[in-house]
Amino acid sequence: MASHSCPVVRHGPNKLTFNSAQALQGEIGPSRRFGYAGAHHFEVDIYNNDKIIKSHVYSACQLEPGVDSVFSVRDMNDHRRKRKLIGQALAERSIRTFEPLMVEQVDVFLGILARSSQSSTAVDMTPCCKRLGVDIIGLLTFGRHLNTQTNPRYRFMVDNLSWANYQSNILFQFPLLASMGVPQILYILSYAEFSKYMKQLENLVMGRLAQDRDAHHDLYSVTGGAFSTESPKGIQASEFWSEALFFFPAGARLTISPRVAMCILIGSEIGGDTASTAVAGLFFYLSRNPKVYKKLAEEIRSNFSKGSEIQGPRLARCQYLRACIDETLRMSPPVSGTPWRELRSGEDGPLIVDGHVIPRGTQVGVSIYSLHRNENYFSDPDVYLPERWLVEDEAVRSKMNSAFAAFSSGSRGCAGKAMAYLEVSLVVAKTLWYFDFDKAPGRMGWLGGGSPRNVGRRGKVDEFQLYDTFSSTHEGPNLVFRPRGDHWKEIGVTE
Template sequence: MGKMEALSVQDLSFSGGLKLVVYLFALRCALVYTYRWFFSPLSRFSGPFLAKFSDWPLAYHSVRGNLHLRALETHERYGPVVRVGPNKVSFSTETALHTIFTSKSVQKHKGYQAFVTIPGVYSSFTVIDKDVHRFKRKIINQGLSEQRMRDAEPAMNKLINRFINIIAKACKTDQWSPNFNMTDSCKYLGVDVMAQFGFGQSFNLQESEENRFFPEAAKLMNLIVGVYYNFTDLAKAKLHVIFAKRALALRDKIRPLMQKIVSERIAVGKNAYQDLFNFVLEAKDPETGKGFALPELWMEAQLLLIAGSDTSATTMAALLFYLSRYPDCHRKLADEIRGAFEDVDDIHSGKAMSECIYLRACIDEALRMSGPAAGIGWREVSPGTGGIIIDGHHIPEGFEVGLSSYVIHHNESFFPEPFTFKPERWIVSPENPKEQVERSRRAFAPFSLGPRGCAGRAMAYMEISNVIAKTVWCFDFEPSKGEVGKIGEGKPNGERGRRRPKEFQTYEHLTSSHDGPYLRFRLRHGFSGNLST
């Protein structure tokens, strides 16, 4: 009986302790949620009910790739200022765009820590410290100068010619080619170009399957990071260890690949290639004398390949989708390109390319409609600033402010008929006065703005321009026949925000993932189908 009584006392003690823990946890939740609902400085802003209490809705929509769609939906319902998290406010105006991303009163928020795969090692994208970022970015900018772009273009065009030749090889005279998934084709090209530009060597994804795991690995890694970026505290639970084993396996293949290409690049010496790493390898901070440590080089390499290739690949796939759905735009662009360049080998940056204003308008319109980074870019109001004023609203320090490029790019105030592919909106004409074009330009930020804006913007435009111009010059193309030709479209019976057949469907995971369009090609009369590589 004595043992039974002792066990009973222990059970009661454990039960009582458990009840106390549950009670204290419930009390804490009640206090926290009451504060967030009624007393938080953000309680004055309207927004979805659950957003007052937790970032879980952001994480959920990020997993599904629909955060940009839900952001647009909430702004359409609640207006230009919306509370989308306990400590987060989203804006949708041109003035907010410029304030948030150019103000000295904000810094990158702690969600960027989710990108850090080696503790304490930061790339120019993930680093929060402004002084460290300034040094890293200065070096990267040297490697992306106008002169450097001109030096790199011949090697880039050889890879683009390979892209053209692969399609041409599948074409028979006066016949349509088999189907091409342009997401795959553009991603392989994008990675090859960035590897060549960054390290002086191509991965040869276009012709070899050896490293084709890379785009899928990047996609899955971005999915995980996107969730933690929007719900930072969730990263502590490390749920990806349980739910994303394939992503981790592919990540473990990327890391040695990054280490290998960086080590090989170091081994051949600084001046072996006029690539980006030529500027990075021996760069020193003038104040500290420190350069890039080896792990930092790995991180910069990973950033260059993933972010650089995704931006161009998404834009190229999107533009090919829209041209195949808007035949008048396709015809107008083909007339411009074929009239500007007598021979396909003449297509490169320069005076003739700069005069192709409809090409640039088409690229900008694809970036607007289906940009590569459609989600909400978050910034934290920096400590010691006393807060920031955005569109007349005071946001205290420590809270987060953001804006989705998809939301502002589909704001009818800046872009009439926002879901129509209309390159003419970027060109001044009697029907489209200069004031309207300038208004649209001020609200256009596919590469973000300010000191943290995309460093590779000029290179992306050069690559996309050359690829699209050569493709349009060499081929006629149209959607594939049958159901496969509809891949990439919205579905009339699809989920909210995905019901427009003429909108290229992207899934937002920091960068955009997508499938299609599936196209078939036919050689243009007079094109032999074999370019120099």
Template structure:
């Protein structure tokens, strides 16, 4: 018998033996694998590197509770409850930790000095890439983010914003005029809508040198409708992304309509950028400073490319509009359900100014109770209440005094942190006086309060946001007496899909001035 024949016969015997063995032990193999997996989970929950982090054991064993929490829009309430139960550090997934400890702000999001520790990169499970595949400031790596921020920071400098003050006042006057028109109808006015109309027109005018005219028409245009219609979908997609390996399935199964909405939003932004580049608006806008520093639009070393401009414009039209309108809506609501606070603020505003022309962004920055109300509004109803997770570098790092291994997702929840009774006394109550040095609230931990985040990726539009909030709220309270309609008494009961799912805020307006003098 030849060697070739012997080898072939042996191969046949082995093949048949393996086939019989595999048929016999397949069920056993599955059970063995399952037992090994469950053993690893049990070890990880009770003996693993994160086993000493407090939290519910089911959450430590599986990603599904977090995904369900986000899917149902209950992230803010659930995390608050977990922190009140387990303390300032809670394990919420097998490789995820959430904090309400003030020290964690600097450790997770802060600047890195001396090259001793690496930056905590953004956790990709939260962020949705631009539909064009282009990089913008929210998802850029450290090098690109630094370049984008250096260019865009000039548009948000004190000088640039001072130049824009007349434009902000113009839009505030338009808002008042439109509110006076609807106030004559003697019925409730949805302030969520009118704040949104105004902030979208302001940002469009600031960014592209042309408004959307949603305020003048008192209705959302197709672009704004698209933005609001996409928010809940994005929130649901983000919930599913919390489960490992699900992003690939999401991409494969994502409905064509969802992809088209993303592309439509980007096209709206891109078209307006192109129109802005083709003309000189005759006055400075946000793009004026960008163009000064971009030169050749193909240069992504010193400047910003055309495609990056397109991507960043889409970010501006979401982040610079809805969040400001959200804070204004929430602050208006909390003032209305706390009439003593509202009366004090109205008295401050109406006693400070004798004419509407005196109301300027510079003067408003000096009003103590106004600014205390805004800070308390940001605390009790943060426009970005959800966690913004980062990944611990591979070598690990200390967070709030404890060593955390690499590749763990860590985050701070604004809502849970601001409402944690360890950080703030009477945390569920609207009390602006805590920001004015009231001794009753001397124990409040204001280091935990970071409404615009902190570090190199904090909100670049912080100063613009404060200017808009102060001006639009003051112009409303200067011109109108407000009362809350019965249907909006429980307005704050909302779900969270990255952004708040807001209901109409129905308010009765009574004009107290016949005309303005601005």
């Protein structure tokens, strides 16, 4: 990981990770160009340049050779087509249509908190947020209620997500291991679990395809069935399956074939895992920063007069809430590592990034975590300070924005940003409407932060600790909820 004092780090053979806004998205002001002008070289930024594409390691995410998801595809024209289709499902307008279904799931989450509040039992927010994320994404992808929040039946599809993500990330970082038979061994070891998962996933996909296209507002209906469901090798080799798998955050706990592992890894990253990391992170920081908590609670409680009003454009206008979310994503970005890129074959080199001449065949990228801790862009980078996003000075704001990389940047940046903001806003604002909360007493309350026994970043007790698995694993925080007056009676108690 590039430290904030170090602008570029050799991450491995033929891999360089940068730590500047310039490498991320070019200079603010006149744009730079790539290539030669006589003897003069122009520098490039990594993520906003059509001469640079996703690194070859993303090909490992293909479900079958030649069957890509929007995430894995490297060819620019193919990507444009897929992104346009996925973009329809994730566009702000589509997400607004989907919002009532999301609210329904958030209400189930609130019911669970209501129940815990009656006995003052501490709630571990990581599993709660993950299940909520999976239930939401199950509806968005398959129009199907998985009910993992209340019913253990499908929880096997989300439990132990972290272990398989961890394995898959190793293959992503060290693709050579895939050719050394490591994934095959792991696959054999977990065959039974994997089969169970794939069977369940097939039921979900086939169940959806058996219904009318417009039966639900989901990936299938919005993309108009434009993704092919046909393949000589059956549904599991089809484009729709690949996209569904990419979205759907389940199953990544399984130790599986390298290809499927990668697809599922990415599915988990994209679908629900990233958003649930942001939700758990925001709960963590609120429970450690009483002034921020108070100010955010005031914003929510003064802007609405009923919990059921908390949604739509009024919620989107809550500026302090947005600042708290951005500050959480800055401090603990759910995708914290380096999205790798490389020069497209056939393009002239050399590539010049941040003044460094990069030989062809080198993977380059920006370390999201490091850039977010870079003092050149963020003063007191280790302090959780939502107010920094609301400063009046436009030059300061624009400098910070140029280095904010939580959703990456450019044409391959996150397609689900609107959905992510909506989900985090809804969950946290509604929770603050119905409840007050504190971190659990004693050692239980430490969960999620660094340990005082550790040195360096892992010793930071007030930093929500993430472990990079392309997306992230984490624990906690453990919180105790108290009902706010009688408001909770509106939501009911979930068993």
